[in-house]
Amino acid sequence: MRVLSGIQPTGRPHWGNFFGAIRQYIDLQEENDGYYFIADLHALTTVRDPELLRGYVLDAALDLLALGLDPAKATMFVQSEVPEVSELNWLLLSGAPMGLLERCHAYKEKKDKGIAANAGLFTYPVLMSADILAYDSEIVPVGEDQVQHIEVCRDLAGSFNHSFGETFVLPKAKTLDVGAKVPGTDGQKMSKSYDNTLPLFGEVKKIRKQIMRITTDSRPMEDAKEPEGDHLYDLYRLFADDESIAEMAAMYRRGGFGYGEVKKAVAEASETFFADARQKRTELENNLDYVHQTLRDGAEQARSVAGEVLSRAQKACGIR
Ligand code: TYM
Structure with missing residues (x-):
């Protein structure tokens, strides 16, 4: 099965990230074709400091490898190194209903907490859909908070297929019974945006x-x-x-x-x-060349898959 998931480099990964998602990546890499990435384009909607962002990306890569992601078994890469995803994002944005995005909890919650919204934050589930669809992903292991976004992805993919013919594979979210919603130090969901996290x-x-x-x-x-x-x-x-x-x-x-x-x-x-x-x-901190090489190899592999899916989608909708 093609399995894909991503983590945002917006701070140090925490217990919620591990027990909701990363633990699944590691289990699933054994029997499946795994694609795991660091979502720096998504992080750009909130992190506005280039040095900090670069640091968080490297931290996330180190954390994933330290926790057991194995480049011999799964492909690990940085989202922005696959520009095909951004092109696919536009194809999906062009058909994304406003109402569908307005109903998304993650956006609504952030807005309700007074976190300034930008168009990137609002259209975030569409870029996430591009991430998923670009690799013909079948299973998306996540915590409970991302399940709605995967439903959005299924909606967008389904309606694209309906308009332009079978193009995208419809993915399914995969959550765990224990760990899907890890509480933070204040009892609410553990989240980097609520300042209640316990870092790994x-x-x-x-x-x-x-x-x-x-x-x-x-x-x-x-x-x-x-x-x-x-x-x-x-x-x-x-x-x-x-x-x-x-x-x-x-x-x-x-x-x-x-x-x-x-x-x-x-x-x-x-x-x-x-x-x-x-x-x-x-150990990995002392072997950064290995980490960078892993990310480069991962991006190359990811691009080869995403390129095919993008050209399939472009042809379907009349861009090429
Ligand atoms: P992010 O970076 O917020 O979280 C990464 C993963 O950790 C899970 N998670 C939790 N699970 C249980 N309890 C918690 N308290 C908790 N907090 C976070 C999240 O559900 C997620 O699985 N939008 C995504 C990144 C992304 C992505 C994608 C994921 C971008 N494109 C495509 C899957 C597929 C995000 O912000 O995750």
Whole structure:
């Protein structure tokens, strides 16, 4: 199966990115033809500092490789290095209904939070559709927040096919049961735009501090608590094995514990969980030539696929 997904380089990748999406990339690369990219064109709608953007792109590449993306099994590249996607974007934009984009949650949420909207942000799901369709992608592993965008992609592809004949493959979103919506330190969805993220890498001490600041309710310590729906418990569940999760749930139901204990357990479990990746990341930082070469090879491979799909779409709609 052709599998594709992307991550925006708008800051350091966080636990939500890993448990919702990156973990799937790594599992799926074994049996499938994977295309994974760093969406710098999307990031441009919010990051307006060239040095920062370049840094975030490199960080994302290092993180993906450190976490286990294997260039021998999957193609990894930077979105903007495949200009065919931007051409395809226009073909799709020209037929994208305004109403469809106005209904997109990600745009509405950002607008409601007072984040200044620009046309790039508004048409973001169309560029995302171009990303997906350019590689005849069948499966798109994502977190829950991106599912609606993949529905938009199916709509746009379906209506293009209807107008111009079978051109695009209709993709399907793939989400996980646990991890599709990882909560942030304030209990809302973890998101770089809400400033509530816990990063995958970075200074351990600093991350520990952030974990200790996770908001909790103020029920007395003696009270029994229901673990389901508690965001601290949900975070613990991401890292622990079944037995430890059951013990934690039992502790919640007995009561008589402090949230500080749970936070400490989250910190320890997360440090152990990412220890190998952290070491691999340090090795990669000392081997940047390899990272750049991987991205160059990836872009070349990606362009060869996207070029064919673009010319198929151009011919279909009368551009060539
Ligand atoms: P981005 O960079 O916001 O997030 C990357 C991936 O992480 C997932 N994710 C989460 N999953 C669970 N819980 C969370 N709290 C959480 N936060 C983020 C996202 O669902 C995503 O899968 N538009 C995309 C990038 C993109 C893309 C594409 C994805 C561009 N083109 C084509 C798929 C296909 C984005 O902003 O992801």
